[in-house]
Amino acid sequence: MSVRLLIADDQALVRAGFRMILDAEDDLEVVGEATDGLDAVEQAKRLKPDVVLMDIRMPELDGIEATRRLLAAAGEHPVRVLMLTTFDLNEYVYEALRAGASGFLLKDVPPEQLAAGIRVVAQGEALLAPSITRRLISEFAAAAPVRPTPPKGLNELTARELEVFRCVARGLSNAEIAAELIVSETTVKTHVARLLMKLGLRDRVQAVVLAYESGIAVPGKG
Amino acid sequence: MSVRLLIADDQALVRAGFRMILDAEDDLEVVGEATDGLDAVEQAKRLKPDVVLMDIRMPELDGIEATRRLLAAAGEHPVRVLMLTTFDLNEYVYEALRAGASGFLLKDVPPEQLAAGIRVVAQGEALLAPSITRRLISEFAAAAPVRPTPPKGLNELTARELEVFRCVARGLSNAEIAAELIVSETTVKTHVARLLMKLGLRDRVQAVVLAYESGIAVPGKG
DNA sequence: CGTCAGGTCATCCATAAGGAGTACGCCGGG
DNA sequence: CCCGGCGTACTCCTTATGGATGACCTGACG
Known part of the structure; x- marks a missing residue:
């Protein structure tokens, strides 16, 4: 044909x-x-x-x-x-x-x-x-120079911490995260503090940067 | 040959x-x-x-x-x-x-x-x-599903503001930005405040997110 | 059953960040 | 020549954030 x-x-x-x-x-x-x-x-x-x-x-x-x-x-x-x-x-x-x-x-x-x-x-x-x-x-x-997610201590994060991490990466405030995960803001702060510690970061701003650089967050798919 | x-x-x-x-x-x-x-x-x-x-x-x-x-x-x-x-x-x-x-x-x-x-x-x-x-x-x-950089008010930014924006996107604190651009921290805060206003953002965390989502910041080239 | 990790929540405290308002000098356009 | 935009800078004030500790509960594991 x-x-x-x-x-x-x-x-x-x-x-x-x-x-x-x-x-x-x-x-x-x-x-x-x-x-x-x-x-x-x-x-x-x-x-x-x-x-x-x-x-x-x-x-x-x-x-x-x-x-x-x-x-x-x-x-x-x-x-x-x-x-x-x-x-x-x-x-x-x-x-x-x-x-x-x-x-x-x-x-x-x-x-x-x-x-x-x-x-x-x-x-x-x-x-x-x-x-x-x-x-x-x-x-x-x-x-794509291959960024296989350099999990520098990223594996150290517990499931919950990772979840909070993703929220932080979306630009949410502690209060918003608390509302979304249905826990108190204090708890969120605890998680945030821990993940910052584990990842060696100073504040949530650097966390967002790391999230994008490591592929935890991806531009385009929000 | x-x-x-x-x-x-x-x-x-x-x-x-x-x-x-x-x-x-x-x-x-x-x-x-x-x-x-x-x-x-x-x-x-x-x-x-x-x-x-x-x-x-x-x-x-x-x-x-x-x-x-x-x-x-x-x-x-x-x-x-x-x-x-x-x-x-x-x-x-x-x-x-x-x-x-x-x-x-x-x-x-x-x-x-x-x-x-x-x-x-x-x-x-x-x-x-x-x-x-x-x-x-x-x-x-x-x-690259075409991210034409939705410059929602991004063009409104002055050159200096954009410069500060890029710094913010790198996770720098106001103090660090001040040091890098050789101006007072107060000035940096002014610029940050203005760019947040112009971009309709609440805080620098959201600014970082927008930077990556809009292509102002690109994972990998930092 | 004791122990430990992980998740939850709280309090106290210091500070970075953000909002509002004001001011001054420079430069380009009307 | 005066005005507006821009970059710079300061003060006062409020709040979100982050650090340090302590505590309670639950489930997993030896």
Whole structure:
């Protein structure tokens, strides 16, 4: 069974070029063309292609936003989006990937690689242009230099103390923590004092810092 | 000019197989074979290959640690490491990438793709097996779900206030901040009071939380 | 059954932190 | 030339926080 394709690009010439290349492959079938982002979302809804070749820069709606909507609107039929661009600017790439794109190629890819790439994303895998892969890797390596939670005395904490610790890390006052845990404020103070002692911290402010640095608290998931 | 290769794998059969495949390409030249991690590091030092094909699982020293050492020991001659493995287990991949590998392929890649991959990494770019690319992307997308720094009144802060804010976010006391910025503690208190007001926070503890949640402070870089 | 750890609560006390108000000098714009 | 924003600084006052101790209860363990 052949892979059904939708080409979204505002330049007719580009669309024609891709169409020619892809129609030459007997397992690929171009079922439609869209000239802007809105059009792409619309046609994807109608034609239910397996893969959408999406240009980043388009009128009306850029490829990234179009990807977001298109994937959000996707029913049970899975749609993969392969982004195509002339230049490989960072912001575009990262945003596109976050938007849910399955891949990212530069428009100067050799025809056979484009076809191969389409087959890859059609199978649910992903692929990126080598230069982009390199950047993504270095980004990734830098982003998570492995912070395996240096539990410097963190294991010393009792379950209750850890619980209080988490509350402190949320910015709660002793009174609020007391209310939340249904104990007296005095008790909370005892726990706080103990955990500060065990962790070698001066005050709850440093506790919050440690919580975030050690992964006890994680930005984004409150 | 041809690409000089070093093959590191503990199985002779695998080495022979790769050698056969790669020697068939006239722009690739296998200059050596290593049978374990230490051997690989050693030979890389002597032979100065352009690309090392590194198996993950090897005696003496696994491919990841070998990669780390090999890259650390690299002089001006750039060495690229292309990891090869039979299974694509997550931990391996992430560790390998952090160790500095330029790519990651499964051993079942078709010969022509292997050759193409080697050329890519030799040029300083990177490449990953599609299934790995997919995981890296989802990892990446999840890791940074875009935190556009909700500057809820954050822009309202003056330069000085922001500076004090950063100090607070590091867990410093007013006295410490005063010492660091070379102003009186009173002044620090003024700034703190103002920024708490502007940000709608109750105390410095909440300020620290906001700092991390908004990206003003980032775990890891402190 | 005695002991000990962990959780609970209290009191006393010192201080850092936060709120409110005031003031002075500098600088850029009207 | 005067005003407003900003950075600096001080005083007075209130409260939250943290340190030091002591005590009671419960469950686990030898």
